[in-house]
Amino acid sequence: MIFLCVNQFEFGKCNQDVYIIESWIEGRNAGEIIPDLTKREQYNLGLEAGRILKVIHSIPAPENHFDWEIRFNEKSIVKLRCIMSVPLNWTEQKILSLI
DSSP, X not given: OOOOOOOEEEEEEETTEEEEEXXXXXXXXXXXXXXXXXXXXXHHHHHHHHHHHHHHHHSOOOTTOOOHHHXXXXXXXXXXXXXXXXXXXXXXXXXXXHO
């Protein structure tokens, strides 16, 4: 089975967000294709995805890279404030599901 990967043309920062410009690949989404594969093909695809993720996660972050937990919590607080500013009756469970 052959899987194509996008080529990254540009990566940058805009205000507090980041963006990536990548090439377009013709074809179908993996989510559409995987259910049609045999269980063995699905399993092998999962193993390959795991191998790729292992390599990706083995790459150390730069020393000056932000602390992920701090950034995640900051973003959650901003989202929570936005949600709470809407004049609706929110349950705690519903709020947490939106963060």
